[in-house]
Amino acid sequence: MQLSRKADYALRAVAYISQLKKGDLASIGRIAKARGIPREFLAKILKELTRAGVLVSFQGVTGGYRLSRLPKEITFLDVIEVMEGPVRINLCVDDRHCACTNEKSCEIRPFFVKQQEQIIRAFKRQNFGAFAHNKISKLA
Amino acid sequence: MQLSRKADYALRAVAYISQLKKGDLASIGRIAKARGIPREFLAKILKELTRAGVLVSFQGVTGGYRLSRLPKEITFLDVIEVMEGPVRINLCVDDRHCACTNEKSCEIRPFFVKQQEQIIRAFKRQNFGAFAHNKISKLA
DNA sequence: TCTTAATAGATTATAAAAATCTATATTTTA
DNA sequence: TAAAATATAGATTTTTATAATCTATTAAGA
Ligand code: SF4
Ligand code: SF4
Numbered sequence: 001m002q003l004s005r006k007a008d009y010a011l012r013a014v015a016y017i018s019q020l021k022k023g024d025l026a027s028i029g030r031i032a033k034a035r036g037i038p039r040e041f042l043a044k045i046l047k048e049l050t051r052a053g054v055l056v057s058f059q060g061v062t063g064g065y066r067l068s069r070l071p072k073e074i075t076f077l078d079v080i081e082v083m084e085g086p087v088r089i090n091l092c093v094d095d096r097h098c099a100c101t102n103e104k105s106c107e108i109r110p111f112f113v114k115q116q117e118q119i120i121r122a123f124k125r126q127n128f129g130a131f132a133h134n135k136i137s138k139l140a
Numbered sequence: 141m142q143l144s145r146k147a148d149y150a151l152r153a154v155a156y157i158s159q160l161k162k163g164d165l166a167s168i169g170r171i172a173k174a175r176g177i178p179r180e181f182l183a184k185i186l187k188e189l190t191r192a193g194v195l196v197s198f199q200g201v202t203g204g205y206r207l208s209r210l211p212k213e214i215t216f217l218d219v220i221e222v223m224e225g226p227v228r229i230n231l232c233v234d235d236r237h238c239a240c241t242n243e244k245s246c247e248i249r250p251f252f253v254k255q256q257e258q259i260i261r262a263f264k265r266q267n268f269g270a271f272a273h274n275k276i277s278k279l280a
Numbered sequence: 281t282c283t284t285a286a287t288a289g290a291t292t293a294t295a296a297a298a299a300t301c302t303a304t305a306t307t308t309t310a
Numbered sequence: 311t312a313a314a315a316t317a318t319a320g321a322t323t324t325t326t327a328t329a330a331t332c333t334a335t336t337a338a339g340a
Contacts, residue, residue, distance in 0.1 A: 001143055001220075003230045003252070004297065015247045027316070041299055047318065060307025063316045076251070080141075090143045107155045107271055111216070112143070115262055122255055131247055144328065167285065180331055187287060200338025203285040 007083040009037045010045050014054065014079050018071040018128040025064030045083070052082040072129030080123060087123065089116040147223040149177045150185050154194065154219050158211040158268040165204030185223070192222040212269030220263060227263065229256040 012035050017026055028046060032039040046065055049055045054074060055065045067074060080087065090112040152175050157166055168186060172179040186205055189195045194214060195205045207214060220227065230252040 001141070001147075001224060002228055003141055005231070006298075007141075008230060008248075011248050012246070029316090038299060040301075043317080044299085050317090057317060058307085059305070059315095059317045061315045062308065063306080065317090084141060088142055090148060091145070106152070108148075108151050111266055115259065118262070119255065119259065122258070126251055146329075169285090178330065181329070183286080184330085190286090197286060198338085199284095199286045199336070201284045202339060203337080205286090 003080070004084055006041070006045060007080045009035075009042060010049060010079050010083050011076060013037065013042060013045065014049070014067070014074065014128055015131040017055065017065055017067055018074075018131040019133050020066060021133055023066075025058060025062070025066050027064040030064075049079070049082055054078055054082060067128075070129070071132040072127050074128045075124050076126040077120060077123035087116065087120055089119060143220070144224055146181070146185060147220045149175075149182060150189060150219050150223050151216060153177065153182060153185065154189070154207070154214065154268055155271040157195065157205055157207055158214075158271040159273050160206060161273055163206075165198060165202070165206050167204040170204075189219065189222055194218055194222060207268075210269070211272040212267050214268045215264050216266040217260060217263035227256065227260055229259060 013031050016031050016035060020026055028043050029039060031037070031046075032042045046055060046057070050057045050065070053068055056068045057063070057065050077087070090109075092106070092109060092112075153171050156171050156175060160166055168183050169179060171177070171186075172182045186195060186197070190197045190205070193208055196208045197203070197205050217227070230249075232246070232249060232252075
């Protein structure tokens with residue numbers, strides 16, 4: 001019932017990158033240091049975000065990462081789903097078949113279906129526009 | 141980001157017990173069979189719920205469990221917290237001190253504080269009155 | 281006193297999360 | 311063109327949490 005550290009790190013890294021000036025890049029090392037995230041773990045995270053199309057990367061001495069689109073066009077849900085896969089608040093609550101065989105008659109399932117909709121809506125509503133360079137004074 | 145099986149089992153067990161007629165008891169074996177929950181695991185769960193004051197138990201041949209109070213007076217939150225401890229949607233989001241040192245300046249924390257309030261409110265609102273004997277035709 | 285319950289608590293097994301490691305590819309610049 | 315700094319790929323390891331089971335004991339009714 002708790003967000004993984006991986007997703008938490010990812011959200012903070014993307015928030016950091018959102019604050020870059022247009023055209024700027026941030027390297028793994030810089031982000032890791034600024035946000036206190038284990039460097040190698042962050043490398044893995046940014047790699048996955050890049051592969052998923054959330055970030056764009058550049059290799060070489062002046063390399064690093066930037067967003068693939070505007071901050072306001074990237075949602076918390078986008079980032080969380082790259083890290084954890086589809087959000088499922090309880091085992092059964094998605095469209096796929098699951099191990100539990102009670103799905104049809106289950107008393108408590110409808111409650112979780114509803115709560116899942118709520119939380120997904122909230123994750124979708126929250127985007128990184130709130131952290132963009134013009135919204136926050138300076139990078140730490 | 142997913143409810144534990146333990147909590148899911150617990151909710152279904154309490155829902156089952158909520159459907160008993162006044163004065164009736166249900167044994168571990170009966171509930172486990174009816175709901176497809178591993179018997180020994182359920183024994184542990186019901187033990188904990190009893191110790192926490194959600195259920196009342198009776199030993200001996202005619203023993204079993206009943207609710208400690210009216211179904212509508214037991215919430216999903218009550219049961220979930222006995223199983224998993226305090227609900228925390230992300231590491232930092234509670235009153236205690238946590239490992240992450242970013243708490244004060246963290247950009248994303250306020251979002252999770254808010255979402256946590258939402259989900260806790262929903263867990264508190266949902267009670268077992270909805271499953272009481274007079275609401276549902278018969279026990280399966 | 282036998283049987284069928286719950287209780288207590290330790291233990292094991294499995295899986296997921298978190299982190300790290302090794303090696304390679306790419307780009308800049310001295 | 312060699313060195314340095316960067317990202318990429320993927321495997322591996324470590325750690326922790328979840329899930330489940332086991333052993334022994336206590337309690338009460340028939
Ligand atoms: S018991 Fe109900 S809520 Fe739980 S996993 Fe199965 S269908 Fe879903
Ligand atoms: S980084 Fe922010 S949201 Fe994440 S655990 Fe730390 S304070 Fe909480």
